[in-house]
Amino acid sequence: MKDSFYSSFENKHRGSRESIKERLNAYMLFIEPLKDIYPGETILDLGCGRGEWLEMMQSIGFDGMGIDHDEGMLSYCRDLGLNVKTGDVISFLESMADESVAIVSSFHLVEHIGFYNVKRLLEESFRILKPGGLLIMETPNPENIIVSTNNFYLDPTHVAPIPSALLSFLVEHEGFERNKILRLQEDKSLSSKEDIQIIDILGGVSPDYSVVAQKQGELTTLSLLDAAFDANSNYGVGLQELSVTSRKIVWFFFE
Numbered sequence: 001m002k003d004s005f006y007s008s009f010e011n012k013h014r015g016s017r018e019s020i021k022e023r024l025n026a027y028m029l030f031i032e033p034l035k036d037i038y039p040g041e042t043i044l045d046l047g048c049g050r051g052e053w054l055e056m057m058q059s060i061g062f063d064g065m066g067i068d069h070d071e072g073m074l075s076y077c078r079d080l081g082l083n084v085k086t087g088d089v090i091s092f093l094e095s096m097a098d099e100s101v102a103i104v105s106s107f108h109l110v111e112h113i114g115f116y117n118v119k120r121l122l123e124e125s126f127r128i129l130k131p132g133g134l135l136i137m138e139t140p141n142p143e144n145i146i147v148s149t150n151n152f153y154l155d156p157t158h159v160a161p162i163p164s165a166l167l168s169f170l171v172e173h174e175g176f177e178r179n180k181i182l183r184l185q186e187d188k189s190l191s192s193k194e195d196i197q198i199i200d201i202l203g204g205v206s207p208d209y210s211v212v213a214q215k216q217g218e219l220t221t222l223s224l225l226d227a228a229f230d231a232n233s234n235y236g237v238g239l240q241e242l243s244v245t246s247r248k249i250v251w252f253f254f255e
Contacts, residue, residue, distance in 0.1 A: 009155070014108075017076075020052045024107075026184055026235070030134060030212055031103070033224035035060055037132060038102040044128075046089040046121070047109035051077035058082070062102070067092045090117055093124035100128050105136040108208075110167070111152070114159050118167075122174045132217025132225075135176065137167060138210040141183060143239050146203040164209045171213040177222065179213035180229050183236025190237070206236035 014020065043057050048066025050073055057064045066084040068074050077084040085092065089109065104125040110118050125135045142148035142161035152161050164181045171179045183206030190196075190204050214225060227233075234241075 017050060017052055020050075021056055023185060024053055024056055026182060027136060027210075027212070029228045030136075030225060031057075031060070033228075034102055034132070034134060035062065037221055037224065038130060041102040041130070042100065043103040043105065044093075044096070044101045046093070046104065046106040047112070048077060048082075048084055049073045049107070051080060051082045051084065053105055053107060054082045054084070055080060057103070089113075090120050090124065093121065093128065096124075096128045098127055099130045101133065102130050103134045103136065104129060107136075107138045108140070110137050110162060111139045111158050111160065118162070119170065122170055126174050126176065126215060129215045130217075131215060132221035133215050135171065135213045135215075136210060137213075138184070138208060139167070141206055141209040143183075143209075144203060144205040144207045145201075147205075147207050151207070164211065167211045171211055175216075176213040177216045178229050179211050180233075181235070182210045182212060183238055184208040184210060186237040204237060205239060209236070 015023075040061055040063060043062045043064050045051075045053050045057075045064065045066040048054055048068050049070075051066060054064040054066050054077065064083060066074075066077060066082060067087055067089050068077075068084065069086060069088060071086060074084050074086060089106075090113075093104075106121065110121065113121070122135075129135065139162055140147050140152050140158075142152070142163055148161055152158055164183075168179055168181055185208045186206040187200075187204065190200060212228075214222065214229065216222075
């Protein structure tokens with residue numbers, strides 16, 4: 001497969017750099033407090049792709065470092081002068097020192113690497129994170145029926161979708177202090193839409209989700225992120241939320 005295949009695929013199906021960076025703003029509630037705790041510290045982006053996240057993190061003062069195996073994707077990063085390396089993400093994690101980074105991120109990576117490697121990613125990320133550091137893992141959301149039955153398989157390098165409850169359990173089992181599921185990229189107009197169609201239900205759940213996990217740290221450090229991890233804060237649209245909307249369809253057909 002040519003080096004240019006995956007970069008061309010991303011450009012067509014994932015969106016422009018600008019649209020991706022706009023979506024990534026959803027994480028700033030978690031990132032801003034950590035920026036003050038660990039100013040100028042290293043953040044590691046696994047499967048960094050075109051470097052949108054690295055570019056954002058560099059702009060707010062972090063020392064960004066990325067790893068990816070796709071040279072076609074990394075060419076975008078190098079053109080921007082970003083610090084990136086070619087290689088295997090698990091091997092790279094294993095080479096890093098304990099408690100050496102403030103944030104480990106992986107955007108649309110875990111669905112590519114299989115269950116064993118996801119576990120290794122979690123183990124090594126926990127080891128290299130500083131106290132109070134963050135792990136961010138974004139992936140397609142199989143709660144969304146169109147994603148789980150069709151769109152997920154557009155990418156020939158995907159292995160299997162990962163339910164959010166499983167990924168959340170894995171970080172808890174690894175020993176992270178707390179984690180939050182963020183459902184992402186849903187149609188904001190759906191809740192107020194009057195002419196609900198079947199397609200709105202099939203694809204109405206947030207098409208992506210993320211698990212954001214925090215390592216144990218000083219109470220003063222953890223407290224700065226309490227608002228972001230608030231148990232009463234919901235992000236995006238899940239099946240439970242969509243069930244309210246789906247009743248509109250039942251009323252429409254049977255009233």
